Amino acid sequence: MVSLGLAATALVGCGSPDTGDPPRPPGAAKVDSTQRMVRLLEAALPSGTVSEQRGQGTEKSPASPPSAALSFEKDGRRSEVDVTLYRWAAPIPQFTLRCPDTAYSPYSQCTESKLSGGAVLVLDQSPENNSDPSGAVVFTARLTYKDGKQVVVRQSGVRPAGAAASVGAPSPLTRKHLSTIAASDGWKAVLSRMPEPPAEPRTSADAMTGTQMAATIASLAPSNLHVSEQGSSDGFGHAVVNDGHGKSLVGVNVQQWDRDDPRMREVFGTAETLADGTRVRVDKSPSPYGGSGAVVWTVDTFHTDGFRVVVQALNARAFKLPASRDKPALGIPQLRDMALSGAWRRTDG
Template sequence: MSGTRKDRDPFETGLGDALRRTGETFSADGVPLVDGGVARGRRGVRRRRAAAVTGSVAALAVVGLGASYAAGAFGHEPGGAPVAARPAASGAAASSAASAAGTGPQLSARQVGAVLEGLLPKGKITERSARGTGDPGGPMAALVHDDGRGKAAISVGIGAVDPSGSEAEEQVACPDKVYVPYDSCRSEKLPDGSRLMVLRGYEYPDKRVDTKWWHAYLVTRDGYTVDASEWNAPAEKDAATTRDEPPLSAAQLKALVTSKAWRPVMEALEKAPREPVRQPPAQGQDGKAILRKLTALLPASVKVTARNGEEGFAYVVVDDGKGASLVQINVQPRMSDVESDLFGGADVLPDGMKVVSHQGPGEKGGEGVNMWTVDTLRTDGLRVVVSAFNSGAQNTKATREEPALTMAQLRSIATNPVWAGK
């Protein structure tokens, strides 16, 4: 599944609503499979990244002279050629693209850009780009800053979100390190009731290049968002690093997003609508129950070193003395509509359950990582997908020759009647 996607999984078509219910997909041997862990591990990170660009990003308004800023996240590649904006989960666009109809006066792109420039330390600024508060994409500013130690891309986007909704909660939560490697992450509630997350991570989860991505995300008590990103390169990607670290420290990122200078930009925006009340998960499909069942079905030869469970999904990292191995499971009701796409040529058990198995390389960039998967579909539409890896995380190098669980053990877990509540 979750990234951006330079690392986004290739299977994007053919399953329609079914895939939207799963959240994210990846493919093994050309067959799309569920990967809920990455969705949840990186969901907030991708949403925050998308917040600066959202939806369809047309040409950014250029503030001052020179070409529009060329980072991929800002809708353009070097030279100004437009590129597709990153996909954003539903709700992200609403939180970041709020525009007009606020209580305050509208601000131009130049005015929004000036706010960002006024909050940065002394340095040379080039390649400015910005959007005003009336822009359908929402207000944002981006530039390249050089404090004498190397050029660095910096961007800030302003939006609105339901402050009591799940979207806001997810945005300020640190991601799961099993799926998103980072050096540090802090989530806190500020004295004024705002919530803040500051993360110091990497542009690519597998760290294939040296580009670092540091990020701060603020949700104010009254439902406005400030989303800041910086890199140790003059562009988000496809640019050589110019310095060891981005220019702003974690404290400076916090000061940037919490500055009162953004208040006029916020007040020009319409407040976000309240999120609809989330329906409880189908009985027996909550993360804690899935994690409890998965743990009980593991072979006695493995020791669980990490675990987590969320709605419809759970994972464990196990070790049998030969190295860490990630095991994850998705449990999804009402998935009969994917049967023809995913279960052609499947084994059919006496009770009608269909079973397909796959073995192949991992798809999250980890060197030497292999993924073994058993995918099942019961006659009532319940889909259970279990995968194991020869690494403790998909985006780090292999820690062992094979996953800790055999294909037979994965099949035993996926076909167990416990998932149907029997």
């Protein structure tokens, strides 16, 4: 973020302020300055007091997402508010249209709404630190239009005015306020001037979706396991299983690589080779996302046609959480059987 050097404190909500655009010669391309971004954010806020304004316009780096941030105070309550604008190429990635994946955001409280005109509004409330779920909270409103234009508004650091961040302190901006800020007409002109993103390569029509992966985990799980909480995100499916000794996350990635890709040769360089040429790599490691005592057991398979299946099990119901059991509910032999199943090549389920 670039500091603006604006006045330390200002009142907002008393009309539409000047956007603060610098003069430009006739015929010059329109830029959205840092000051303009901050003025637009101020204009979208309800009445209150703002300070510590900062942001990033498009005057120096047109390819960077424009943004603005400030401190907002109302009725003796204070928080940090920021907005960032994006443009996504079609097809819009599903993760940006959906609530956070519960495998990685276990304490998320989130809703998804389809609006008139095809826009999608995601409203989320999640702890700043998953290891302290009762601590400070981040509120997010993410509004995505059907053409890929997107506005993301965040509120964090909620506290009484003049105090440090406070657990349970009422936030000066409600979810409705954040939604209104995200839907402000002021952002539309800026979004329309942002460069068109390059087209994303489309995935193969026969690729398995995350939802199909989660359903396949359920179908392949041993009969003594209770399967619940199926979920997915782009390229990833998961479910929570329980053998009566605590919940355990099981996740899978299904990928198609070039059979001679040097990265795969490196990954599977010392792996076991089966009779049909399939490489199998086994790993037991601490969870890369933290969590006291959390471990991940992995079976990674790579077939001779470049088809790769990675199955993992965690000794907790989600990443970033402390262990809820000594080891995952599925052992390495069971993970191996699951990863080598032919079910992952099906795409009709």
